[in-house]
Amino acid sequence: QSALTQPASVSGSPGQSITISCTGTSSDIGGYNYVSWYQHHPGKAPKLMIYEVSNRPSGFSHRFSGSKSGNTASLTISGLQAEDEADYYCSSYTSSSTLWVFGGGTKLTVL
Amino acid sequence: QLHLQESGSGLVKPSQTLSLTCAVSGASISSGGYSWSWIRQPPGKGLEWIGYIYHSGSTYSNPSLRSRVTISVDRSKNQFSLKLTSVTAADTAVYYCARSELGRYLLEFWGQGTLVTVSS
Numbered sequence: 001q002s003a004l005t006q007p008a009s010v011s012g013s014p015g016q017s018i019t020i021s022c023t024g025t026s027s028d029i030g031g032y033n034y035v036s037w038y039q040h041h042p043g044k045a046p047k048l049m050i051y052e053v054s055n056r057p058s059g060f061s062h063r064f065s066g067s068k069s070g071n072t073a074s075l076t077i078s079g080l081q082a083e084d085e086a087d088y089y090c091s092s093y094t095s096s097s098t099l100w101v102f103g104g105g106t107k108l109t110v111l
Numbered sequence: 112q113l114h115l116q117e118s119g120s121g122l123v124k125p126s127q128t129l130s131l132t133c134a135v136s137g138a139s140i141s142s143g144g145y146s147w148s149w150i151r152q153p154p155g156k157g158l159e160w161i162g163y164i165y166h167s168g169s170t171y172s173n174p175s176l177r178s179r180v181t182i183s184v185d186r187s188k189n190q191f192s193l194k195l196t197s198v199t200a201a202d203t204a205v206y207y208c209a210r211s212e213l214g215r216y217l218l219e220f221w222g223q224g225t226l227v228t229v230s231s
Contacts, residue, residue, distance in 0.1 A: 002157035034216035044223060051217040089158055093216035097174045100216060104157035
């Protein structure tokens with residue numbers, strides 16, 4: 001069982017917006033602004049898409065945004081496109097000796 | 112552009128040692144300023160951070176694996192390696208290597224990953 005909790009799957013139609021949640025504790029998401037999100041197309045290298053809760057690496061689409069409230073972080077994808085269909089993982093620093101924890105991943109299906 | 116490529120044994124027998132290498136191109140491990148991590152994903156499960164190494168050779172690993180994990184760096188070949196001893200079927204996973212800036216908890220570049228299966 002992963003340290004951070006994500007829905008196993010979400011879906012949306014092209015053009016719509018979806019939000020993926022990532023729930024942790026006060027020892028990780030709630031206590032630090034070190035939440036990051038990764039996009040993973042199977043067979044390819046995962047890509048960093050959001051870091052430090054809401055920052056986007058240069059070159060990553062503005063359609064992707066991140067936020068946090070309490071112990072839950074969220075990734076919102078607006079204007080869904082077919083190429084957004086992928087697995088999405090959240091991650092956070094943790095004050096436990098594990099140092100770094102991940103969510104179980106969410107499979108996004110674009111209908 | 113930074114590129115990381117994992118390689119190593121794809122099939123390991125139970126109780127033996129898993130050995131993987133991550134070849135780095137587009138940047139020098141020796142230049143410092145970064146940590147170099149190993150992460151894995153068992154089939155159907157989420158990601159698990161294994162540990163990291165600095166260019167100096169200092170390491171830190173997940174306590175759940177620490178007793179079995181060795182991470183090392185070969186600056187002459189610009190690569191770093193993972194050894195995991197006494198493997199079981201639970202260690203079957205896709206193993207990834209990745210880079211982070213020091214002091215920042217984000218994995219900015221990843222390799223494609225390599226599947227390691229533990230089976231007799």
